[in-house]
Amino acid sequence: MKIDERHLIQLAAVVKTGGVTEGAALLGLSQPAVSRTLSMLEARIGEPLFLKGRRPLQPTPLGRALADHGQTMLSASRKASDVVESFRAGRSGVVRVGGTPFFMDALIAGMIAEFQNLHPDVRIDQTYGYFPDLRAALNADQIDLAICPIDILDEGSGLEFQQILPGRNVVACRVTHPLLLKRRPQPAHLLDFPWVAPPPGSPLLTDLRSMLLSFGATEVKIRYSGGSLMSVVHYMKAADALTIMPHSVVFALRNEKSITALPVPIPHSERALGLLKRSDAPRTPAADHFARHIRTGFDNLKHLIKRHEQSVVWGA
Incomplete structure (x- = not known):
């Protein structure tokens, strides 16, 4: 005998709340609709689901057993909804990030830890590489985001670059x-x-x-x-x-x-550290959330880095 899973979920809601009206409200359904479902379910299995004359409603042993199965489905459905909502809000998922070794080790690793303290359900998969390797990884959809210094992007590269720190x-x-x-x-x-x-x-x-x-x-x-x-x-x-x-x-x-x-002026190239991603990449909320965290972290660091630069006193 095949039983509609939705019927078991409605039964579970009624058993949990002790009433058809309350169970319908829990699921966002109308009371008549839930009543019809219970009647259909009893007719299909040929056994009563609730003890007669009891208020609040009390299930029969069979009704309780079926309601337990329905509660498992209801809990799984709620968890699935929570997973979807968490993913859409960027609070869960996987972020694949690549970056240049010195920057990743000295600056980004700590920011990753701070991000995961706030969002422990987001996993970070990190790889190392320099611009040519990171560009290839982005184009091959092997990473969602790269953090690296570059000077200028070629026209038509299909990549977007957001500067987070001037190079020096x-x-x-x-x-x-x-x-x-x-x-x-x-x-x-x-x-x-x-x-x-x-x-x-x-x-x-x-x-x-x-x-x-x-x-x-x-x-x-x-x-x-x-x-x-x-x-x-x-x-x-x-x-x-x-x-x-x-x-x-x-x-x-x-x-x-x-x-x-050393307080010695040296020539330096016009590179800047920034976030690099594909222009046509599918939206990944967790990666967007992580990128915002990195940008905010560097916004907070910029004035401290500038002050440190001035205290060392090398030439411009």
């Missing part, structure tokens, strides 16, 4: 570096020390070579390369090596009191 590179060193003892360290002084190279593929590697070339260097003394942000930091804490880093990354490490920026 600095020369980073340990806080006890000998050059910090000089009153006015000059670019030429930097050539006396070895360097840590940014990861392969990073635009910082191109920036490093251009900077040293502008200082008159004919070769680069690379002593360490290919490390993660934390490995670079730990290496530099024990060495007099220098490296090039985005100022925002040095700012993010300020409380560790291990790495700082």
Whole structure:
């Protein structure tokens, strides 16, 4: 015998509330409609569902058993509705985000944690990459959002870019570096020390070579390369090596009191850190919600980063 699931749900509502009128109100139905359903259900199974003459209504053992099945369906339906509402509001779902390693480790990882403290039902799947890889991942629908520095998008790229922080590179060193003892360290002084190279593929590697070339260097003394942000930091804490880093990354490490920026003006490219996504990507509420969180986080950080920049006092 096949029983309509909607009939069991209505039975469950009546048993739960103790009355047909109340059960109908719980489901947003009319009292006559629910009464007809119960009559049809009793006729179909050939057994009474409620004890006669009892108020509030009391189910028979069979009525109780069927109502329990209906309650399970009703609860599942409510949970499904909650899932849909939570998804539409961006409070649940999966966000696939890719980004450049140093920015992700120094700045974005903490913001992801803050976001999930507010929205624990949103899962974040993070990957690393630089602009060419991230662009390919976006176009292949492997990620929803990229966080990376770029200079300009090609016309017709099909991508949208929202700037969240102007680009600015600095020369980073340990806080006890000998050059910090000089009153006015000059670019030429930097050539006396070895360097840590940014990861392969990073635009910082191109920036490093251009900077040293502008200082008159004919070769680069690379002593360490290919490390993660934390490995670079730990290496530099024990060495007099220098490296090039985005100022925002040095700012993010300020409380560790291990790495700082040399007050030496250096050339920097016109890149900016921002959020990148496909123009024609289907709307993902959780990804939109996460992007707003990142933008707000950087809006709150901008003045602190600027103040830190001014306190280091390097040239414009």
